[in-house]
Amino acid sequence: MKISARNVFEGKVTALSSGPVSAEVEVVTPGGDRLIATITQGSVQTLGLAVGKPVVALIKASNVMIMTDASGVKLSARNCLAGTMEKIVEGPVSAEVILKLAGGAKVFASITREGAEALGLKQGSAATAVIKASSIIIGATD
């Protein structure tokens, strides 16, 4: 599979909690980075998801927010992933930033240029990637 989503995390399902309609899937990468995805119960069946199954978690760069100075704030987003800024590419309107997580996974975020400037992002600084669980697509190969 080749896909335009900049974020393709390979990992294994480590937890699966199912309701009547939707399900929450926890995926952990080999390096130990952890993602929570919300998908439909129908997709759990179609993909044959179960704890231990290898999957990919796909996230568009435009669905990732970057936060700094998270002191004392709680967010409804299920994924708040701490890391270090690795690279920033600025265009006239958009900017692409790459954040390296503790486990080694790289998160690509597409944010507005003004947003990047307001945060004062620079290589090596600490930042957090914020991703809604519903923005994550799960893929499986069999």
Next chain:
Amino acid sequence: MKISARNVFEGKVTALSSGPVSAEVEVVTPGGDRLIATITQGSVQTLGLAVGKPVVALIKASNVMIMTDASGVKLSARNCLAGTMEKIVEGPVSAEVILKLAGGAKVFASITREGAEALGLKQGSAATAVIKASSIIIGATD
């Protein structure tokens, strides 16, 4: 908190309707602009949400659509916010537009340049920001 989301609305929870899995949160800004967010019931608990609690509503500019000439159309999106175009910044592919709502809140939208041109947006013209309730993240500080 500093975050790349261009839209950070401070307000208070004015209504909260909870189902078994998800909850709908109404947030009103000091100027009277109103947003509806859908979050999980788990997040309502984690954030300690209740009517009257001060919160922030976060929305990525890429999750905002701009509509003009809404005559007779109903949309499934819960947030259709009427306002006035304040600024348009065009890049080669993307454009960032700023819409000022009746209550004074400014909504940033990142749309395609062709989309902006097709709408014929210009400063001072009337437009509506369309935002899905599921695109809004709620944050709270205690």
Next chain:
Amino acid sequence: MKISARNVFEGKVTALSSGPVSAEVEVVTPGGDRLIATITQGSVQTLGLAVGKPVVALIKASNVMIMTDASGVKLSARNCLAGTMEKIVEGPVSAEVILKLAGGAKVFASITREGAEALGLKQGSAATAVIKASSIIIGATD
């Protein structure tokens, strides 16, 4: 209605399955292209949706992913639409690509420039648009 969403598909509701909170709406265009949208049960009522009703399906270009070489992969995203690359416009950070589906509908995707390059997209090549059902807004005129 004029809207910044690059994807405005006119069609008819061909199936509607409702749960207590959310509903799944199938929309088919005159050319036979098929989309699945997830909306709230409240919106089904407000819009008066029923099988046979003409509607529009709105999708932001930033919510569309492009996939090539889908061999053996299953995704949790409900919409995986096969088509042919029609046009690619590259900016410094973003790229807009247009995919033509079998039924004639055109899908606009806003992806990162690096994502477009990694896929090796070119005019006439086969590709698949991947869209989450929750990214689709349904509109109706009466």
